[in-house]
Amino acid sequence: MSAFWLFILVLALSATGFVLGRARAMKDAGGDIRRLHSLPSYYGSNVMLSTLIPGLFVLVAWLIMQPIILQTQIAAMIPDTAFEDAGGLNLILSDVRRVALGLDAAVSQGVISVQDMRALSSGDDVRGLLGSVGVAVGSQISAFVLDAARAYRSQSDVAHWLMTALTLGVSFIGFVLALKATSRTARARNKVETVVRTLLLAAASLAVLTTVGIVFSLLFNTIEFFKLYPASEFFFGTTWAPSFGGGSELGVLPLFWGTFYISIIALLVAVPIGLFAAIYLSEYAGPKTRAFAKPLLEVLAGIPTIVYGLFALLTVGPMLVSLFGDAGMLGVDWMAGGRAVITAGLVMGVMLIPFVSSLSDDIINAVPQAMRDGSLGLGATPSETIKQVVLPAALPGIVGAILLAASRAIGETMIVVLGAGAAAQLDMNPFAAMTTVTTRIVSQLTGDADFSSPEALVAFALGMTLFVITLGLNVIALVIVRKYREQYD
Structure with a gap:
């Protein structure tokens, strides 16, 4: 399942939680709002946030970490003799991703079956197959690139299924626990206000951390530059x-x-x-x-x-x-x-x-x-x-x-x-x-x-x-x- 539809499902589950949480609190109070500790909307918001926040956190964290982990695993499959430096390795990994994208498109469009895709061994055959689905590869497709692309595609599929299961599972657990804890005496307003205050603090911290990240991304490369070029000539040079x-x-x-x-x-x-x-x-x-x-x-x-x-x-x-x-x-x-x-x-x-x-x-x-x-x-x-x-x-x-x-x-x-x-x-x-x-x-x-x-x-x-x-x-x-x-x- 794509990240977009997974996001929609989590939103739908959280909206359902809002409705059910509000209704459960009113039912426990016998329909009398005066018997509730908090306003009915707070009970619904508590269930909604308990469903939405864990699911979105897992989804975002997974989308950030998945490419890093996959690239590390695929990079280990590339022979050291195939590249000279990090730039050469990045070019090979880019080809691997394009080949994997082309193979996935060919299978999804019915151009080739999964069994035939696994049997491919010729770089020319792969190039022709990719051309038929509109994916261009700039260099010759080596055997290790094809093997890495197949592994990348397979691991990506597994990672997507795990992402779907874990995101929905965490959201559902939060939904069930929050709905079960909903009663007329529950301090829903306190919980919701604490969560909102924490989210505001996280937003402010994110802005500060972004600035710090920008500074450090510039600082390390600046230090590398001054190791290669004199600072006095840089700051006082007129040419x-x-x-x-x-x-x-x-x-x-x-x-x-x-x-x-x-x-x-x-x-x-x-x-x-x-x-x-x-x-x-x-x-x-x-x-x-x-x-x-x-x-x-x-x-x-x-x-x-x-x-x-x-x-x-x-x-x-x-x-x-x-x-x-x-x-x-x-x-x-x-x-x-x-x-x-x-x-x-x-x-x-x-x-x-x-x-x-x-x-x-x-x-x-x-x-x-x-x-x-x-x-x-x-x-x-x-x-x-x-x-x-x-x-x-x-x-x-x-x-x-x-x-x-x-x-x-x-x-x-x-x-x-x-x-x-x-x-x-x-x-x-x-x-x-x-x-x-x-x-x-x-x-x-x-x-x-x-x-x-x-x-x-x-x-x-x-x-x-x-x-x-x-x-x-x-x-x-x-x-x-x-x-x-x-x-x-």
């Missing part, structure tokens, strides 16, 4: 020239210069426009105008970044060339091509406008109305009230919003790829092409490079450095907001 054939110069300064240069231009666009829009929406716009303008402005936040990148490539870049190019309207020769720092910065700034505007609007609205009324009562005009009362009170939060927007700008990729070019250089010219850290990470991990080479591992060092910088900006933003935020009654 970025990776060469997968050897002799690479991996100085990170040009990449970070491009990253910060583009981000600064983006913030110069986004902060004034976003802040002024927030002031207008919160202080001047009427309810109807605000109800129309704020959602319309926030539509920009929902546009995919690839669309912004295409906008930079096809519209903004050519427009800037027509102004600042050799044959442009201004008669200057500053911009040779559409891909430049200013192109990516302008478009990224437009993308950040709703981010700055929405956060600033919420922060300004959080300033108590009593402060505005007091200022106006003392004779100040609305504009003076905004400048001298509202903005100073909201300034810490606005600064935090700007720093969060800066973190968002630093991590952007697609706009830079399509709008800024790929030149790693230290240049003050905003009309020159440059690149950023994120685009180089994508570039270094794309292709068939040896994963153990410094040219590939440098992507993790770049990612770790960028993570530390953005984390620092976020921490600074939180410190500013918490330290200088005024508490109002």
Whole structure:
């Protein structure tokens, strides 16, 4: 049984448990809800959670562990002489999985029987069989690959049956035990609230553990990179020239210069426009105008970044060339091509406008109305009230919003790829092409490079450095907001 239908069955059993648990509690109370310790829905929820949670836990754990265990068992069947390193073994295991998938499809479609499938021994016969069911295998099918594929298919079938039996069994046991324990005196509400509190704690812990996992996944590969390449040359080198054939110069300064240069231009666009829009929406716009303008402005936040990148490539870049190019309207020769720092910065700034505007609007609205009324009562005009009362009170939060927007700008990729070019250089010219850290990470991990080479591992060092910088900006933003935020009654 597939995991999807198994999930549906567990859901159906838990829904049945809710109905029966509620009915059993009411029956035990003689139909009088006042005799129950908890509300009837708590009794149903107790049976439902006792059925659902164990079953889903077993299902998820099995789906995570099954591929790991199967791959370990199948890897033991591959001769050591068939591969040179871990990458070669992974390619062979990928072929094994594809062959097993093709054999399973051939049997399920009736192209071949199970007995005939077990009798196959020729790689050419297997290739033709797989081609008939639409499964392509890139390399020659060896005898050990075919044997491993048959073993993989057989073990997968057994694992699926065990998963089905264990998941349904655990769910049914929880269903029976919880339903049997249901009575009018049972403390169902306490149990349900404890389970819900535990689930909330688990969700919060999962978020923290995910962050820790990301850090460690970057950290170990970063350490491996610095074993192969000097840290001083990486952090202080002024030349970025990776060469997968050897002799690479991996100085990170040009990449970070491009990253910060583009981000600064983006913030110069986004902060004034976003802040002024927030002031207008919160202080001047009427309810109807605000109800129309704020959602319309926030539509920009929902546009995919690839669309912004295409906008930079096809519209903004050519427009800037027509102004600042050799044959442009201004008669200057500053911009040779559409891909430049200013192109990516302008478009990224437009993308950040709703981010700055929405956060600033919420922060300004959080300033108590009593402060505005007091200022106006003392004779100040609305504009003076905004400048001298509202903005100073909201300034810490606005600064935090700007720093969060800066973190968002630093991590952007697609706009830079399509709008800024790929030149790693230290240049003050905003009309020159440059690149950023994120685009180089994508570039270094794309292709068939040896994963153990410094040219590939440098992507993790770049990612770790960028993570530390953005984390620092976020921490600074939180410190500013918490330290200088005024508490109002």
